[in-house]
Amino acid sequence: xxxxxxxxxxxxxxxxxxxxxxxxxxxxxxxxxxxxxxxxxxxxxxxxxxxxxxxxxxxxxxxxxx
Numbered sequence: 001x002x003x004x005x006x007x008x009x010x011x012x013x014x015x016x017x018x019x020x021x022x023x024x025x026x027x028x029x030x031x032x033x034x035x036x037x038x039x040x041x042x043x044x045x046x047x048x049x050x051x052x053x054x055x056x057x058x059x060x061x062x063x064x065x066x
Contacts, residue, residue, distance in 0.1 A: 020045060028052045033062050040066070 010018070017038045024034035027049035037043050043065050051061035 016041075024048060029058045029062075033058050037062060037065060 021031075021034045021038035023045055024037055025031060027045075029037065029048070029052070037048060048061060048065055051064060052058065056064070
């Protein structure tokens with residue numbers, strides 16, 4: 001059975017959020033926290049990653065950033 005072809009076009013904002021989420025996951029954040037943080041353009045990715053590198057848990061880092 002052939003699959004239906006769908007063309008999903010993401011907005012620029014959605015593309016940026018997806019990229020930010022991927023980068024946060026690479027830094028060590030779980031997917032759920034990364035998704036939440038990625039929607040906030042006022043959160044610096046370098047600062048978010050640095051908090052984990054300094055030993056913060058993802059949950060603590062998220063509470064500091066938010």
